[in-house]
Amino acid sequence: MKTRRTTLPAVLLSMAALVSVPCLAKDSPREAALRAAEIRRFEANVNADARALGELLDEGLEYVHSNGELDSKKSFIDSLTSGRRDYASTAADIETIRILGDVAVIRGTARVTVIDAGTTRELHIGYTDVWVWKNNRWQMTAWRSARLPDSPVK
């Protein structure tokens, strides 16, 4: 687990969470837990925190990056711990959370700086992710993102 860049992303994520305070006020406990899990997951990406990701990602995860690359849970975590993919920062804004029984869908946008195999990319993406309530916690089982028209890297 790397620790060198925790402060800035943590601040950005906290700011994004604060913007959503009016929504937080009416969150059910499960919705609040999901919002916290999503924020923790983005932090875990930046910190390459394999232990946190191990808890937050479902074994059957299908993670399709905005360039179309597909990762499983294992290959996603491996790409971060090996340093092949390095999320330098993520500022995420959760727009909607919908809970459908044991499944939830989150939609949001994020500004991401990622160093991918040595190349730094600045991305502005719209994303949808699907979470499932399993073993008494939320786990992300699917991720899709689209590069927004104003994304620095199209």
Place this chain on the structure above:
Amino acid sequence: MNARSRLTLFTLLFVMTALPAVAAAPARGDEASARGAVLARFDAALHADAAALERLLADDLDYCNFRGDCETKRQYIDAVKSGSLKYKSIEPTVERVKLFVDTAAVTGRVRVTATRDGLERTIHASYLAVLAWRDGRWQLTSWSSTLLELQPVS
């Protein structure tokens, strides 16, 4: 025939006529019907079949295209009906169905040629469809896609 015999006969006839109807309407959606619902939605979109789309799309649909633009059910159906979104061909594959209690996450790839506001494009995308089992059928409640290739035609 006495009253008791008439009651027995009536009950028997009722059970015989009601049972096939009960058997024909599955109480819960399964993997095959989720796959079928996703393919039926592609077909309805291709044929601009608004009535079929009304049945196949959930009222709370969040439809996010490959550019990250999101529409409601009403906006999507209106675009298809008015012809501002016109599909020329859709070639889908369903790769995986994850079945939850009353929800399914279906993923796959699709090659689409469509005209949107006069601009024709062929895209190849990876999609994530979330279906909710409501009123005895699967309804699409979330759609998002990630571009794999983009080929402007005109």
